[in-house]
Amino acid sequence: MNRAELADFLRRARSRLHPSDVGLTAGARRRTPGLRREEVAQLAGMSVDYYTRLEQSRGPRPSRQMLTALARALRLTEDEHDHLFHLAGEEPSRREATGAHVRPGLLLVLDRLHDTPAMVATDCGEVLAQNALSRALSGDVLARPPRGRNMIRRFFLDPAAQELFPPEDRPQRAREQVAGLRAVAASRPADPEPAAVVAELRARSAEFARLWDEHEVAVRRAATKRFRHPAIGILELDCEVLVNSDHNQQLVIHTARPGTESYERLQLLRVVGLQNLAPTDP
Numbered sequence: 603m604n605r606a607e608l609a610d611f612l613r614r615a616r617s618r619l620h621p622s623d624v625g626l627t628a629g630a631r632r633r634t635p636g637l638r639r640e641e642v643a644q645l646a647g648m649s650v651d652y653y654t655r656l657e658q659s660r661g662p663r664p665s666r667q668m669l670t671a672l673a674r675a676l677r678l679t680e681d682e683h684d685h686l687f688h689l690a691g692e693e694p695s696r697r698e699a700t701g702a703h704v705r706p707g708l709l710l711v712l713d714r715l716h717d718t719p720a721m722v723a724t725d726c727g728e729v730l731a732q733n734a735l736s737r738a739l740s741g742d743v744l745a746r747p748p749r750g751r752n753m754i755r756r757f758f759l760d761p762a763a764q765e766l767f768p769p770e771d772r773p774q775r776a777r778e779q780v781a782g783l784r785a786v787a788a789s790r791p792a793d794p795e796p797a798a799v800v801a802e803l804r805a806r807s808a809e810f811a812r813l814w815d816e817h818e819v820a821v822r823r824a825a826t827k828r829f830r831h832p833a834i835g836i837l838e839l840d841c842e843v844l845v846n847s848d849h850n851q852q853l854v855i856h857t858a859r860p861g862t863e864s865y866e867r868l869q870l871l872r873v874v875g876l877q878n879l880a881p882t883d884p
Contacts, residue, residue: 603691605659611689612657615676616642624677624713626734645675647744664690667748670703674731677706694879704730708846708853717872725786726796727754727779730851738871739829739837739856740766752778754799758807768830770801775827780813781820788819827856834871838864 617636624672626641643653648668655661664672669690673683683703689695704722711749712733719736721743723729729743729751737743750756756763757779767775787796803810829837839856846852858865 603663603687605661608657608686608689609657612642612653612672612676615678615682616657619677620735622713623710624675633767634790640761642672642675646671647742666692671744674704677709678703704851705846708851709851715855720860721854723753723852723854724795725845725850725852726783726799727752729753735868735872736856739831750844752799753779754783757805758803758810766829768836771828776809777813777818778820778825780810784814784817784819785821829856831867831871833874834867836864837867837871838862839868 617634618641619637620635621637624637624641624645626637632638639654639657640650643650646653646668648671652661656664666687669687670683672678673686676682680703684694708722709731712722712731715733715735717735719739720733721729721736722731727808729872732743743753750760753763757776764772764775783796783800787800790796800814803831804814806813825841826842827839827841829839831837837858839858842855842857844853844855858868
C-alpha cells in the first residue's frame, strides 16, 4: 500500500468536486475549493476520523468494499477506480469495476434529481448509490453493512424492511421481487451473484422458497408503488427503471403525480426528511 500516493490522490479527487456535483448544498462560505472531508465520509458511509487518517497517510489499509465506496463518493472514472485500488495494494477485478462501480455520468444524473427519490442498484437488488430524498424515504441503505444493502435479501430476511410498504401491498411486492430475480438468474446462468442470492433466500425464507417454486418471471419495468413513511404517511409513487448499456445497473426513479396528495407529501418529505441529512459545518 502506497500511503503517500493514496493520500495525495484522495485530496486531489476531493478538491475538484463541488457540493452541487454530488447532490449536497454548499452551506456556509468555504475557505478552500472542493468537498470537505466530512462530506466525502458521509457519501462513502465511513467515519470522518477514518477518512482523515487516509488523507494524512496514516490510515489502515482500506477494504475492497471501502475502496469501492470511496470511488463512488469521489465520482471516479473506471480508470481512476482501478488506480485507487492499485494505490491501496489491491488488484481491481473486472467484475467489480464494471458491476459495482457506478459510472460518473450515471451518478451525475442521480445528483441532479433533487426533488424525487432515486437510486442506482444492480439488477440483483444491490443498492450502489442513493440521492438524499431516497435516503429520506427508505433510509440510508449504504450506511448498512455490505450484506444489508441488497433490497431483495432485506425484504425477505429483515422484517423492518417490509414496514416500508402497506401490509396489503406486501404479498404483491414479494411476488415482484422473486419474479424479477428469476429473470436475472435465468439471463446470467454462469454468474455466481444471482445464484448465491437465490440459494441463501431459499434456505432462510419459507415465503421466498414458496414463491420461487411457483416459477413466475417478470423483468423489472415501470410500476406504481405505495410507500409507508412513519412521519409523512402513505405515498403513491410511479416507479421508472432506466437500464444502463451493460444491463447490470439500473437507475430507479420514483415520482408523484402533480396535484395529488402524494405529491404534496413528497414535497413535505423534502423539507422534514432532509433535515437530518444536511451536512454540518465544522
